[in-house]
Amino acid sequence: MKVPVSIRGLSKKFGSFEALKDINLDIAPGEFVTLLGPSGSGKTTLLQVLAGFVTPTSGSILVAGEELLTRPPHQREIGLVFQNYALFPHMNVFENIAYPLKLRRLPRSEIETRVRGALDMVRLSQFIDRPVDKLSGGQKQRVALARAIVFEPRILLMDESLSALDKKLREQMQIELRHLHERLHTTTVFVTHDQREALTMSDRIAVINNGALIQFDTPRAIYDRPRTRFVADFVGETTFLPVELGTSGGASVFGTPLRLPDHAGAVAAAQSDSWLALRPEKLALSPAASPETNVNSFSAVARETIFQGDSLLVIAGFPDGQSIAVRLVPQEANRGLVPLPGQPIHINVHRNDSILVSGDV
């Protein structure tokens, strides 16, 4: 089932604390949306509002055009997957997954078929009779997932669902969840504080901070064109350089005029509080200033080189003392571009990778 979800003007106050500030979010039918933000940003509160366990102070949520907030949790048809799995300890795997079906009074044979189907989908068929305390973390997570999808909910909510798993298993589950979503196409809202997880899994990412929606975009746009310093900082590694605005509308860094991308808004974004956001892997090094017209070139001094296995990190310092990281892949490093500490170098970035972001309000 594919339903659109439209969150309008949603606010939640706990006393004088604003947990959610006027959130507006339109989720397309069948879309996989991630709420990304640091802990305490309000992303879990938003999820709890969707699930019906927290009543918002104001606003509305329309699911397929119909108000969701007036429905009690048990009538919302929302599959919910918790971080700690929340499997019922007094029931085995089959009973856990059959629970929502029994509540819906489906005939026994259909319950059986559906539970088996859901277990197949999460590849756990052979565990159907296991007590849940005899399962590993990854298996528990799959049972929780099977239980949340077996009754064909309109929306699937996942609250930090993978964070209890170790790194390898988590990355594997991310891909599996992605594939499952491609099969079911249930509108999904996933909550995480892990930016890489968000980039891997989502159709679109909603970055949330201090209860406000900062940016809602595709993973690529979030990464390549972050709108604020917070987004650029939270997603990926970033060095920020202060931008001086000229009277004629041009922008410069360390006195060097900036060459900026053509796409609209790049210069418009340049407000009084503006920063140039640079990603380590989009930078290149050269001994002298790059002659290319599409490249911004800054002079700096190499400080140290750090070996990180798949890459080499060069830390350099600008004349004002600020440091910047440049990531070199081994091929480049092999070509002899590794500077020695103290060596003057130029840091080059293509104008299309020169992102201007506004400071945070």
Add this chain to the structure above:
Amino acid sequence: MLTAAASATQIRHYQRLWLYGLCALIFTFLIVPCVLIVPMSFSASNYLEFPPRAWSLRWYREFFDSAEWMDALWLSLRVAGLTTLIATPIGTAAAYGLSQMPERLTKPLRMSFLLPMIVPNILVAIGVFFVFARLGLNNTVTGLVLVGIMLALPFVLVTVSSGLQSFDGNLERAARSLGATRLQAFLTVTVPQIKSSIAAGALFAFVAAFDEVVIALYISSGENSTLPRRMFANIRDQVDPLVAAVSSVLVVASIVLLLIVQIAKRPEKGAAR
């Protein structure tokens, strides 16, 4: 037993002998009254004495053959049973309600629930006597059950609350998201998780009602005397070993009850498989 210290700070068993001795003393202190009463109940004498000079089962016969004593036992069982049936659901509901409330409200509410456990029974007895006199509840089963509930509620509340403390509220939220109403979620998910606490609460409720004597002295008498009330009167007027016989029966009954609870508390088959 450790004969040599494994490290410089290791305390050896003989260095702790004083502790074992103290524990043995405390244990004796706790158990002796219960054990002492048993041999006294098998006495052939007309008076309570220890050790008995001759042995007999006459006091047991006396107890089980006496219509008055059997009436008292039956009354106490009925009062305790009814109290348990009513106090357990109310106490469980109260504990659950308190667990769902914002904390600033729970403290005063919890205190008022626990009041009957803190206020001296003799004060409660006087109050209850005057209220019941107005309502015509003195010397009735209803009155005794009402008092029983009042005394039993704190026990149920405390035991069930401690059970709920280790209960993961997400389980209930999960159930509700899966389509269960609050009541369904409570009955199918929460209750099975805290059932051993509820059972313990019920047991305490039964004992609290069964064991009550101070208030019963005021509000039950004559034909409507509870078993402890009659035992109290007996030891005051007759001092014969019948009281010891009744006590021994109660001690055995308590042990059986405790064993049942212990067995029920063991993990279910489903979880242990």
